[in-house]
Structure formats: C-alpha cells, structure tokens
Amino acid sequence: MKRVPWWVPVLVIALTVGQLAVAEWAPGIERFADKAFGARLIAYPLLMLLAPAIWWLAARRRTPRPAGLWSTAPYGAFTLIMLPFLVDVTGNSLDLYDSLVWWDDFNHFFNWFLLLTGIGLLICGPVRPRWAVVLVVCGLGAILAIGWELGEWWTFIRHGTEIETAYEDTLGDETLGTLGALVAGLVVARVQSSRDRISTARSSSPRGT
Structure with missing residues (x-):
C-alpha cells in the first residue's frame, strides 16, 4: 500500500485551524453562533496532534536513536484520525448542518x-x-x-x-x-x-x- 506523505496530515490541520479561526474571529456569521468555536479552536488542534505525539513518545522508547523516525511514521493513520475534525468544521462552514x-x-x-x-x-x-x-x-x-x-x-x-x-x-x-x-x-x-x-x-x- 502506498504510503501517505507527511504533508497530507499537515494540510488537514491547516485547513481545520484556518476555518476555526474564521469562525471565531470573523464577525456577523450567524451559522457559527453559539457553537463554542473558541473552545474548538483550542481543543481541535490539540486532539489532532495527540496521536502523532503519543506515537512519537512510544517510538522514542523503542528506538534509542530516533534519527529519521518521522520518515517511517504512519501518516495515513494520522490523516484518518484528523479528518473528522476537518469534516466537522467544514460542515459548519458550508452550513450543511442546517441545510441538509x-x-x-x-x-x-x-x-x-x-x-x-x-x-x-x-x-x-x-x-x-x-x-x-x-x-x-x-x-x-x-x-x-x-x-x-x-x-x-x-x-x-x-x-x-x-x-x-x-x-x-x-x-x-x-x-x-x-x-x-x-x-x-x-x-x-x-x-x-x-x-x-x-x-x-x-x-x-x-x-x-
């Protein structure tokens, strides 16, 4: 199976955080009201980075010399874990929760x-x-x-x-x-x-x- 490159989960995080920032700080967007986007702006990036952080700590304990460790990281699994946060935020950005x-x-x-x-x-x-x-x-x-x-x-x-x-x-x-x-x-x-x-x-x- 072809490995997922490192930039794919990075792109997912960037798209998620960008939309959260718009939802929190852009004024007058009614569909973002009363949905705790301030809390999400903090919680979502932390939750998205939790799996890579745990994987890194576990890999460090198994490998005393972690040089090049990220080249073998399971970026596909990381991406799958991060995608739900992007889907959720995008659904709010496109008003899908109210329109569908x-x-x-x-x-x-x-x-x-x-x-x-x-x-x-x-x-x-x-x-x-x-x-x-x-x-x-x-x-x-x-x-x-x-x-x-x-x-x-x-x-x-x-x-x-x-x-x-x-x-x-x-x-x-x-x-x-x-x-x-x-x-x-x-x-x-x-x-x-x-x-x-x-x-x-x-x-x-x-x-x-």
Missing part, C-alpha cells in the same frame, strides 16, 4: 468510521486473535462517542436552544458513532489479516542463494 437534514447523522457515522479506522491501524497490530480487533475498535468508538456527547452537552447544549431535543439526539449520535466504529473495526481486522498473510508468505518463501 441528514448531514448530522451521516457526520457521526462517517467521522467515527474515519477516526476509529485510524486509531485501529495504530494500536491493533499486536491484537490477537484478529476478531478481537473488531471488539477493541468498536468498544473504543463507543467510549469516545459517549465522551464526545458529554463534551457537546457541557460546552453549548446545557445553556443553548437545543436542550429540549438533546436527549433523543444524543442517543442517536452515540448509536451512529458506535456503528461507524463497528464498521471501522471490521475494516481494520481485514487490513491486519491481509498484512499477516503477506508477512507469512514472505517469511515462508524460499530465499535465493
């Missing part, structure tokens, strides 16, 4: 699929048996879906205009996020199984003299 009835539901399913696929590719390499990958990824997705909904409630729902419909919407979002994580788990398990077969075939093939 199905966008919010689709967003929760698809973004959790992207996020948990990236996380699964990072952490599930050693997980055996491979069917357990599905449980690990889906379980993490369910936990993150609950945490996300708690964050939304704390930042803008509890004092906003959506409090009357928040309960039903929260249940739906958590369910869709978990389903997206389930699909991600199936994809990651399939990818890891394919990698295992390729590795086994290479190790068992006769070596030339």
Whole structure:
C-alpha cells in the first residue's frame, strides 16, 4: 500500500485551524453562533496532534536513536484520525448542518468510521486473535462517542436552544458513532489479516542463494 506523505496530515490541520479561526474571529456569521468555536479552536488542534505525539513518545522508547523516525511514521493513520475534525468544521462552514437534514447523522457515522479506522491501524497490530480487533475498535468508538456527547452537552447544549431535543439526539449520535466504529473495526481486522498473510508468505518463501 502506498504510503501517505507527511504533508497530507499537515494540510488537514491547516485547513481545520484556518476555518476555526474564521469562525471565531470573523464577525456577523450567524451559522457559527453559539457553537463554542473558541473552545474548538483550542481543543481541535490539540486532539489532532495527540496521536502523532503519543506515537512519537512510544517510538522514542523503542528506538534509542530516533534519527529519521518521522520518515517511517504512519501518516495515513494520522490523516484518518484528523479528518473528522476537518469534516466537522467544514460542515459548519458550508452550513450543511442546517441545510441538509441528514448531514448530522451521516457526520457521526462517517467521522467515527474515519477516526476509529485510524486509531485501529495504530494500536491493533499486536491484537490477537484478529476478531478481537473488531471488539477493541468498536468498544473504543463507543467510549469516545459517549465522551464526545458529554463534551457537546457541557460546552453549548446545557445553556443553548437545543436542550429540549438533546436527549433523543444524543442517543442517536452515540448509536451512529458506535456503528461507524463497528464498521471501522471490521475494516481494520481485514487490513491486519491481509498484512499477516503477506508477512507469512514472505517469511515462508524460499530465499535465493
């Protein structure tokens, strides 16, 4: 599989932060009102950089001499983890949450699929048996879906205009996020199984003299 270059996740971060800055500081844009973009401007970049930071610390502990370490970094997985934040901000910038009835539901399913696929590719390499990958990824997705909904409630729902419909919407979002994580788990398990077969075939093939 072709490696994703380093500039792809950097571009995703730049596009996300740029839109957040416009949402926070450009005056008079109604669709950005009461959606805690000040908090997102701080939280989103930090969350997007969390996976690369953890990967770097773990790689440093495994490799005493980390020269050239970033040349082997899993930029594809990093990009998948970062994309949901860009999708969410872009949906607000284009007013898709208000103009498309199905966008919010689709967003929760698809973004959790992207996020948990990236996380699964990072952490599930050693997980055996491979069917357990599905449980690990889906379980993490369910936990993150609950945490996300708690964050939304704390930042803008509890004092906003959506409090009357928040309960039903929260249940739906958590369910869709978990389903997206389930699909991600199936994809990651399939990818890891394919990698295992390729590795086994290479190790068992006769070596030339």
